[in-house]
Amino acid sequence: MELVVLALLVVAGVWWMRGDSDERQIERRMNALVELLEKDRDTAPMLLANRSRQVRDFFTAEATLSMAPLFRPSLSYADIAPMTFYVHRNAEDVRVTVRDRVVEVAPDRQSAVLRCTVDGRVALAGETVRLLHEFRIDWQKEDDAWMIARVELVQAIRAPGMD
């Protein structure tokens, strides 16, 4: 019994020692972004414009989003807020779950790559559309804050005719 308690204390200590690591900061930023991307049926329309700007603030000014085959061509920083607003205004309900997150921070601790599977459900005109895709998200440290520099949809299954 004592050994079990000791092992638990060691695990808790290691967890605490990790502190506010870059990996945890990125995970927290990702959680905050997911929260902003989601939308309830009762979300006030007045909030949507502000929320789309908040989403944009997660990205660097040079950010690019390569989302083929979902969206073509690539999106840029300027497209993020209008695109988010458009989706939120037209969808009745948006749910986003991020699974299988793996964060790799570069040795200089100034950039990182997050690989994950995004499971999105968008209720549109009474029907729910499910989008399940793998993403590679490149993060960059700007003024001590982790910002998204690039988003790329990774096609685990490549659609016919797409090289």
Next chain:
Amino acid sequence: MVSGVSEGQQQRKAPLWQRMVIGARPRQTLARMAVLAVVCFVCFRYVLLPVRLQGGSMEPTYADGGFNLANAWTYRHGEPARGDIVVIAMAGRKAMYLKRVLAVPGDRVRFVEGALEVNGAVVPEPYVVFEGRWTTPLEQLAVGEYFVAGDNRAMPREAHVMGVVTRDRIVGRQVF
């Protein structure tokens, strides 16, 4: 003082509820539980992967919301074959695709008005109940590439994830 009290005496002294819940020998029960937990962990993490089915792309073979197991050891000493139903990993193993292998490395494959053509010959697909009219460009599969699709062809092509997948993403085969 515990010394001098045999295990048999302890067993007799244990109250009924204890004998019912954790047995007369708690240490042995705990050891058995630990072994069982390790066996289950290894089994369901590395050998038989639990799969909760979501979405209708494999209907009617697999219904939305069903449960299945994927055998991750099937392809340790073999390769996926045409007709196999496989699970395909994305960033990890918490969310995966479930698809049927339609063509294997070296094959030329396409859909023409809903009919599957492999190496120039139309392949009958008795498992397809919900037919569609997909037409796709011809794909020449390289080494390590497989062509996969779901059984529900009535879905719009844009809403149905299908196409070429590399061998390293195929995790295992459906058990039942």
